[in-house]
Every structure is written in C-alpha cells, then in structure tokens.
Amino acid sequence: MNFDDTPQEAAFRDTARKWIAANAPKEFEQELSKSSLGRIRLAKHDMVDVGKAWQKKKFEGNWACLHWPKEYGGRGATPIERVIWQQEEGVYGKLTQPFQIGEGMCGPTVMAWGSEDAKRRYLPKLAAGEEIWCQLFSEPSAGSDVAGLRTRAEKKGDAWVVNGQKIWTSGAHYSDYGLLIARTDPNVPKHKGLTMFFLDMKSPGVEVRPIKQANGMQEFNEVYFTDVVIPDSQRLGAVGEGWSVSLTTLMNERMSIGARLATGVPEMFEFCSNLMLEDGLAIDDPAVRSKLASWAVKSSGLKYTSYRAISALSKGERPGPENSIGKLVSGMMLQDIATYAMDLQGAAGVLTGSDEETVHGQFQQMLLSSPSMRIAGGTDEILRNIIAERVLGLPGDIRVDKDVPYNKIPTKGR
Amino acid sequence: MNFDFSDDQKQLRDQARKFLAEKCSPKAVRIVLDGKAPYDKELWKGLAEMGFLGVAIPEEFGGAGAGHLELCVIAEEMGRAIAPVPFSSTVYLAAEALLIAGSEAQKKKWLPAIASGDAIGTLALFEGKGNPAPKNVKLTAANGVLNGAKKPVADGAIADFAVVAARTGSSGRDGDISLFLVDLKAGGVEVKGLTNLDPTRGQAEITFKDCKAEPLGAAGEGWSILTQVLDRAAVLCAFEQVGGADRALEMGRDYALDRIAFGRQIGSFQAIKHMLADMYVSATLARSNSYYGAWALSTNAAELPEAAAAARISATQAFQHCAKNNIQVHGGMGFTWEFDCHMYYRRANAMALGLGSLTYWEDQLIDRMRKKNAA
Numbered sequence: 001m002n003f004d005d006t007p008q009e010a011a012f013r014d015t016a017r018k019w020i021a022a023n024a025p026k027e028f029e030q031e032l033s034k035s036s037l038g039r040i041r042l043a044k045h046d047m048v049d050v051g052k053a054w055q056k057k058k059f060e061g062n063w064a065c066l067h068w069p070k071e072y073g074g075r076g077a078t079p080i081e082r083v084i085w086q087q088e089e090g091v092y093g094k095l096t097q098p099f100q101i102g103e104g105m106c107g108p109t110v111m112a113w114g115s116e117d118a119k120r121r122y123l124p125k126l127a128a129g130e131e132i133w134c135q136l137f138s139e140p141s142a143g144s145d146v147a148g149l150r151t152r153a154e155k156k157g158d159a160w161v162v163n164g165q166k167i168w169t170s171g172a173h174y175s176d177y178g179l180l181i182a183r184t185d186p187n188v189p190k191h192k193g194l195t196m197f198f199l200d201m202k203s204p205g206v207e208v209r210p211i212k213q214a215n216g217m218q219e220f221n222e223v224y225f226t227d228v229v230i231p232d233s234q235r236l237g238a239v240g241e242g243w244s245v246s247l248t249t250l251m252n253e254r255m256s257i258g259a260r261l262a263t264g265v266p267e268m269f270e271f272c273s274n275l276m277l278e279d280g281l282a283i284d285d286p287a288v289r290s291k292l293a294s295w296a297v298k299s300s301g302l303k304y305t306s307y308r309a310i311s312a313l314s315k316g317e318r319p320g321p322e323n324s325i326g327k328l329v330s331g332m333m334l335q336d337i338a339t340y341a342m343d344l345q346g347a348a349g350v351l352t353g354s355d356e357e358t359v360h361g362q363f364q365q366m367l368l369s370s371p372s373m374r375i376a377g378g379t380d381e382i383l384r385n386i387i388a389e390r391v392l393g394l395p396g397d398i399r400v401d402k403d404v405p406y407n408k409i410p411t412k413g414r
Numbered sequence: 415m416n417f418d419f420s421d422d423q424k425q426l427r428d429q430a431r432k433f434l435a436e437k438c439s440p441k442a443v444r445i446v447l448d449g450k451a452p453y454d455k456e457l458w459k460g461l462a463e464m465g466f467l468g469v470a471i472p473e474e475f476g477g478a479g480a481g482h483l484e485l486c487v488i489a490e491e492m493g494r495a496i497a498p499v500p501f502s503s504t505v506y507l508a509a510e511a512l513l514i515a516g517s518e519a520q521k522k523k524w525l526p527a528i529a530s531g532d533a534i535g536t537l538a539l540f541e542g543k544g545n546p547a548p549k550n551v552k553l554t555a556a557n558g559v560l561n562g563a564k565k566p567v568a569d570g571a572i573a574d575f576a577v578v579a580a581r582t583g584s585s586g587r588d589g590d591i592s593l594f595l596v597d598l599k600a601g602g603v604e605v606k607g608l609t610n611l612d613p614t615r616g617q618a619e620i621t622f623k624d625c626k627a628e629p630l631g632a633a634g635e636g637w638s639i640l641t642q643v644l645d646r647a648a649v650l651c652a653f654e655q656v657g658g659a660d661r662a663l664e665m666g667r668d669y670a671l672d673r674i675a676f677g678r679q680i681g682s683f684q685a686i687k688h689m690l691a692d693m694y695v696s697a698t699l700a701r702s703n704s705y706y707g708a709w710a711l712s713t714n715a716a717e718l719p720e721a722a723a724a725a726r727i728s729a730t731q732a733f734q735h736c737a738k739n740n741i742q743v744h745g746g747m748g749f750t751w752e753f754d755c756h757m758y759y760r761r762a763n764a765m766a767l768g769l770g771s772l773t774y775w776e777d778q779l780i781d782r783m784r785k786k787n788a789a
Contacts (some may be wrong), residue, residue: 002416002713289776289777294776296779308418311418381688391691394667398678
C-alpha cells in the first residue's frame with residue numbers, strides 16, 4: 001500500500017507538469033480557483049470559448065482524452081496516468097466541463113459501436129474540442145424509466161425520420177453532435193424496440209429550447225425533433241439493440257472515476273474557520289465540529305474509494321457499480337452543508353446577493369442547485385437500486401411492463 | 415500508487431477468515447456471551463499458534479515481525495467474527511504502548527509473552543465518565559506507588575498486566591501525566607468485574623492501593639505516548655469495526671433474500687433494498703478511510719493523527735449503522751437472543767466508546783485538520 005509514483009509515473013508527472021506550466025491559460029487561474037462547486041464564472045470571457053482553446057492546445061500537445069487510443073486523438077495512457085494528469089491539470093481541469101459528456105460517454109460509445117470511418121471522422125474532432133457532443137436519452141415521460149422513451153425513429157429508404165422530444169440535455173445549446181436513443185419498434189417490449197444513433201445538432205427539424213431551472217439558471221435544454229432525417233450510416237449497433245448500446249455509455253460514465261466531484265466540504269471548512277458566532281468562531285462550537293467531522297470523513301471516504309477503484313483499474317480489474325456511491329453521497333452532502341451554512345448565517349442567510357455576511361451567497365447558490373445533483377445522472381433512488389441489485393445481489397424490482405409490448409403499456413397520456 | 419493490500423496480505427486475511435470461521439463460530443462466541451467463560455481460551459491459544467498475536471511484534475521480541483498492514487487484515491477478521499478474546503486490549507493497546515515507550519527489559523519481559531499467548535495486557539486509562547483528557551486522570555503516582563481507581567478497564571478482569579495512566583504533576587498541562595506498567599497479579603491491586611453492554615469483552619474496575627509500579631517511558635511523557643497509542647489503536651479498531659459492519663450487512667442481505675412476506679422476498683421491497691444500500695455506502699466509506707489509516711500507520715506518516723481520527727469516526731458510524739439496521743431488516747427475529755444480530759449491535763456500540771466517544775474523535779479530527787491547514 002503506497003501513494004508513491006513508480007519511476008515511470010514520476011517521469012510522466014514531470015512531463016505533464018512542465019507542459020502545463022508552459023501552456024496553461026494562466027490569465028484565468030485566479031478566476032478558476034475561485035469557481036467552486038462546478039460553477040465556472042469568467043468575468044469577461046465565455047467559458048465554452050476558453051474551454052475550447054484549452055482543449056485544442058491539449059490536443060495539439062497530445063494531452064486530450066488521454067485514455068483514448070492515439071489513432072482517435074488520445075494518448076493511449078494508462079488509468080493511473082489519467083489520474084496523474086487530472087491532479088496536475090488542477091484548476092484548469094474545470095475548463096473541461098463542456099467536453100465531459102463527449103469524452104466520458106458519447107466518444108466511448110462511438111468507439112465501441114461506430115464504423116471505422118465514423119471513429120476516424122468524429123473522435124479526433126471531439127478530442128480537439130472542435131466539436132462538442134451531448135447525450136439525448138431522457139424524455140419528459142422517461143426519466144428513471146429511460147427505456148420507456150417515446151421518441152420515434154422510422155426507416156424511410158436509407159435514412160431514419162425522427163419525431164419526438166428529449167429533455168434535461170446538458171449543453172445541447174452549444175453542442176455540434178448528439179447521441180440519440182429512439183424507439184424503432186413499438187410492437188415489442190420496451191427494452192427491445194430501441195436503436196442508437198448520432199446526429200448533427202444543426203440538422204433541420206432540431207430545436208433546442210433552454211429550460212429555466214429551479215435555481216434560475218439555464219444549463220439544461222429541451223430538444224424537439226420534427227421530421228429530422230438521420231442517415232442509416234449514423235446508427236450505432238443493430239436496429240433494436242439500442243438498450244445494450246446505451247449500457248456501454250452508462251458503463252463508461254462509471255469508468256470516469258477519479259472525476260472531480262464537488263462535496264462542499266472544503267468550502268464549509270473554510271467558512272466555519274472564519275465565521276464569528278456570538279460565542280466565538282463557528283469551528284470552535286461543538287455542534288459545528290461534530291457536523292463538520294462527519295462530512296469530512298464522508299468526503300475523505302469518497303476520495304479514498306476512488307483511489308481504491310483506480311488501483312483496481314490499474315491492475316486490469318473492471319470498475320464495478322460500487323462507484324455509484326460517489327454521487328449518492330456527495331449530492332445529499334451538498335444539500336445538507338448548504339442548509340447548515342445558512343443556518344449558521346442566521347437572518348442574513350436569506351440573502352442571495354454579493355453580501356459579505358453570506359460570502360457572496362455561495363451556500364445559497366449551493367442550496368438552490370443541489371437538488372439537481374440528487375436527480376441528474378441517476379436519482380438517489382435509482383443509485384440505491386443499482387447498489388442493492390448489482391452489488392448486494394438483491395432481487396430486481398417487480399416490473400409489470402417488462403414483457404409487455406411497448407404500445408400496450410398503460411400510460412397517462414394514452 | 416497502489417491503494418490496496420498486497421497479495422500476501424490478502425492471503426493472510428483469507429487464512430485468518432478461515433481459521434476464525436472454524437474456531438470462532440457464533441456458537442463459540444455465545445459461550446462467553448452467556449457468561450460461561452470470561453473469554454475463549456482455546457481461541458486465544460490458537461491465535462498465538464497462528465502467529466496472529468505477535469504479527470506486528472518484532473522477531474527479536476518473539477513476534478512474526480511482519481507489520482501493521484498485516485495486523486490490519488487480521489483485525490478486520492477479528493471484528494467480523496466478533497471474537498471473544500482480549501485482542502484489542504493486548505495487541506493494539508498494551509503491545510503498542512510497549513513498542514512505543516517500553517525499555518529493552520520491559521519489551522523482553524512482556525512482548526514475547528504476548529506473542530505466545532501467555533500474557534494478556536490492557537490499558538487502564540478511564541476513571542468513570544468522560545473522554546481521554548489529562549484532566550480526567552486523577553489516579554496518582556508518587557515515588558512509583560499508585561493510588562486510585564480505573565474504570566472501565568477493557569479485559570481488566572483477565573489481564574496479567576496493565577499500562578496505567580497516572581497523575582504525577584498538577585501544572586494543568588499534558589506533562590502532568592506519566593505511564594506505569596503494573597503486574598496485576600502482584601500486591602496492591604483489586605479487580606472487580608463489571609457488567610457491560612458487550613459481555614463478549616469484559617470490563618472491570620481496578621483499584622490500586624499503594625501499588626508498586628515501574629514507569630513506562632519518561633516521566634511527564636505519558637500523554638504524548640498515550641496519544642500515539644490511541645491513534646494506532648484507532649486505526650486497528652477501525653478495521654475490526656469495518657469487519658463487523660461488513661458481516662452485519664451480509665447478515666441483513668442474506669435474511670432479506672431468505673425471508674418471504676407478502677408473497678415475495680423482503681429484499682425485493684425498495685424500503686429494504688435502500689436501507690441495505692445505505693449500509694453498503696457507510697461500510698464502503700469506512701473501509702476506504704481505514705485503508706488510508708492503515709497506510710499512515712504502516713509508514714508512520716505525519717498524516718497519521720488525522721487519518722486515524724477519520725478512520726475511527728467513519729468506522730464507528732458504519733458499524734453502528736449496519737448493526738442497527740441489520741436488526742431492522744430481521745424484524746422481530748432480530749430482537750431475539752437466539753439470533754446473532756444483537757451480538758453485533760452490542761459490539762458496535764461498545765466499540766464506539768472504547769477509545770473515547772464519537773464526539774471526542776470528531777473533536778480531535780477538526781483540531782488535527784486545522785493544524786494541517788494552518789501549517
């Protein structure tokens with residue numbers, strides 16, 4: 001058991017560190033370090049533009065999508081090298097946000113199921129940040145039950161015609177391509193009638209509408225499809241095999257371990273270390289200390305759980321669904337921390353502006369945003385089901401619609 | 415980076431698990447639970463023969479000279495089996511105190527006897543209510559003579575010797591405390607067994623009346639040595655707690671698969687599934703924090719104080735959580751003496767207090783994190 005780099009790892013770290021020192025956009029360093037909890041705020045620049053420039057530079061230096069094969073724009077790096085890169089990239093890693101869905105989910109799916117031509121055409125551009133990808137899975141009536149989706153794709157000659165609606169699509173408004181799962185056969189049970197495609201988001205008939213979220217921001221979108229034509233060459237996997245293809249996507253999401261997961265603990269620790277209560281510093285208050293300690297050990301537990309997963313990965317073991325605990329633990333923790341920080345602020349806690357008493361409303365923002373952490377990418381309840389079923393081996397839920405043809409499943413709207 | 419135990423260490427863990435499955439079944443634990451024996455003497459002998467008691471004791475003192483990582487994997491299995499033997503008192507507390515502060519003669523006298531299973535040791539620190547703190551040590555030592563009483567002392571009634579924390583000054587500083595080594599079979603010692611939450615590990619009150627004792631470590635260094643001993647023990651106990659938590663989770667899972675109600679396995683209800691999933695989350699976080707503690711312990715890293723506190727808190731919470739909800743999954747049967755659930759519930763809650771309460775360690779963690787941040 002050790003944390004030391006092997007000589008090869010140390011050499012890799014050194015090379016990465018030197019390259020970053022010479023190439024990183026240092027003018028944004030301060031703003032990026034101040035952007036906490038996955039929210040990037042650059043005063044004078046568009047985050048996507050700055051992100052694209054950094055991604056392009058990394059690509060040219062051979063540092064983009066490190067774990068991808070070289071022929072598709074990656075570096076063929078080992079899992080440990082990828083982690084070392086993330087550690088060295090530090091605050092600049094925050095700029096990768098617009099590319100994470102592409103690198104972590106869409107790209108690997110194209111790699112596993114796409115034709116050689118498609119891989120060579122799309123993956124290097126994705127790695128270079130020239131083309132951004134989004135993932136079109138969820139629908140208004142297919143969230144946790146994503147296999148119940150309604151968007152139809154009908155074969156017309158050599159192409160497919162798509163009609164329907166997707167929702168909660170992060171980054172659709174700045175994406176160039178999308179990974180789309182659609183129903184191609186409503187006469188068979190729901191998991192069996194799905195097919196995976198990718199499409200140009202600028203195709204005629206695609207309409208992206210931003211969703212105003214509960215926290216007042218607009219990061220997600222609704223995407224409407226009206227007679228959108230997708231060539232059959234942009235199908236991934238066989239017709240009717242979409243569900244299996246989607247599992248590749250979701251499994252790759254779990255492979256992106258060591259990912260930066262905000263817990264709110266460093267922010268809370270700092271806040272409590274500086275906050276004066278009536279009897280002294282908050283961090284000297286026994287009740288505050290007890291809560292802080294419980295959060296701190298959850299946060300360190302997550303960190304070392306990911307280290308264990310990385311170690312397993314480096315030995316060639318496949319990371320399992322046990323990595324689901326990351327989001328489950330951190331989502332709830334963010335919400336609890338935000339609530340408690342505001343409790344400590346007392347009356348001023350209600351303010352959401354740039355007031356000094358609330359440290360510029362950072363916990364208020366956390367409070368308003370945290371519900372999405374517990375829903376997006378698998379709700380807390382779905383994650384618990386996954387742990388219960390796939391890790392602990394408990395029986396699956398009783399699925400009354402499992403063997404019923406899709407068009408015979410009772411729904412509210414039909 | 416390799417954040418895992420080695421293949422040899424994993425093999426040792428398997429070996430310990432197999433040995434304990436054979437020699438320390440719940441039936442065997444119940445002999446002590448029911449008060450028919452103060453501890454499992456046969457098992458203790460077996461642990462000595464397997465080399466487990468002296469795994470982290472250097473060869474020159476009769477041990478296997480392996481190391482703390484090896485002791486961690488054995489600790490996990492001891493916790494899993496809720497072994498009714500004075501392992502933590504003797505191996506984590508007494509032996510570690512001797513290793514840190516013992517003179518050559520003291521180590522020669524006691525460590526080989528620990529490794530061979532001939533001597534049971536313990537730490538006599540607490541005096542009634544309260545957590546580890548110099549101000550809570552009232553027992554006095556003057557000219558090597560102890561006066562005062564300690565309670566509760568884990569395994570005090572079966573111990574051959576004790577490391578005793580005593581007051582040798584009154585300045586109000588840590589330097590007021592010194593440690594002493596006491597042969598409990600000699601004069602001036604009165605031992606009384608106490609009933610406690612977890613009868614598979616006894617507790618006692620030990621009264622010292624003009625009891626002669628030899629110093630362990632330098633005078634006035636007692637608190638600093640104790641802090642180190644408690645940190646090491648915190649990591650080792652965390653592994654026992656992780657083992658216990660895992661077993662409680664398994665028991666709950668197995669019962670949920672076996673028990674039928676409303677025409678289906680109760681493990682198919684989300685209320686039960688989610689409860690078990692949450693237990694898994696606690697147990698996983700505790701295991702990961704404990705691995706970090708093991709690394710810090712085995713390398714004597716500067717991070718040990720913080721790592722030990724984190725492991726202690728996380729493992730305490732996980733074992734309590736899993737043991738509690740294991741009973742809930744079992745329903746009424748979980749509340750019977752006949753089912754083993756309560757043995758884990760008792761052990762979890764007794765262990766939560768043994769080295770200082772959860773609140774105490776939370777307090778320690780925050781202090782240590784602040785120290786690190788300030789540095």
